[in-house]
Amino acid sequence: MRPTLSRTKARAALLQELEEAMRRSSAQGVLYGQTVANVAGIANSDLECMDILYLEGRVTAGRLAEVTGLTTGAITGVVDRLEKAGLVRRERDDADRRKVFIAVVPEAAMKIGQFYVPMQQAMEKVFGGYSEEELRLLLRFAHDGYKGVLAATEALKGLLDTPPEKRPALKLKTRPRRP
Template sequence: MRSALSRTKARAALLGELEEAMRRSSAQGVLYGQTVANVAGIANSDLECMDILYLEGRVTAGRLAEVTGLTTGAITGVVDRLEKAGLVRRERDEADRRKVYIAVVPETAMKIGQLYVPMQQALEKVFSGYSDEELRLLLRFANEGYKGVVAATAALKTLLDTPPEKRPDLKLKKRRPKP
């Protein structure tokens, strides 16, 4: 009985360490992205939208709004800024000229991609210490973790449709309106 309890405690401690390590890694990834955005002279949220465009491929502004959770008005501002910076372009659909897609400009995106080379090299060094089997496990973990975060994000977003008085009380100070 005692060994089962100690195994349970050991597992809880291990899971706690894993969660903390993931949070540190996630936070550092955000900070790295913010630094890339600062060096590139664009907003971090704009950089994240560009990364989503890069991963999703050519998409409509509506799809980008759906994926990011931003309003279509906010996406218009993001796309305007990214287009001005030469990072994306608007492309009309050949079959339906009313439909407009947003696409990454590969040549310019490659310039920003160069800022990620040090991080890629650091990760390659880390990954070189793992066997192919371990890498497959890490890949499975990353993919399943991503799905879990997407589901958790969707669940959290339902609070936005909940009246403020029925939301969890976070005891946050209210922002004062700007004069």
């Protein structure tokens, strides 16, 4: 066997292991978020929208719909639920009273943020084992990975515009139902 072929196999194995580790981490992050949502008494998708609002800052419902990929009607429902729970508020634009922004209520964000403290502490412990150079690499990886996920999401959304009969077949195995 040639050394380059061996390196190719080793790289493929490493990439496979990295993909699986990222999938596990992503899945656990989703499960952690679901647990936070359950404890907070809100839907996981609503919590994710709140997190996006927190990261984006004060935005319009249209912008939130754009960022999440949800319809404006769905966003109205999310904002209504979050507002009822006291987590966000609607704010009119001072310059154009017709324009409404959605903003996170800081005190509410702090309350929900308390549920993330154990995860933050665990990650701080993990990050403490990395040099500044390694942290910069991880940051670059996270940014590049985010861009990759955005691109993949947009490509997948393209299937929504494709008639169902022209979409790639999805064959799921099903078990026979018991009588």
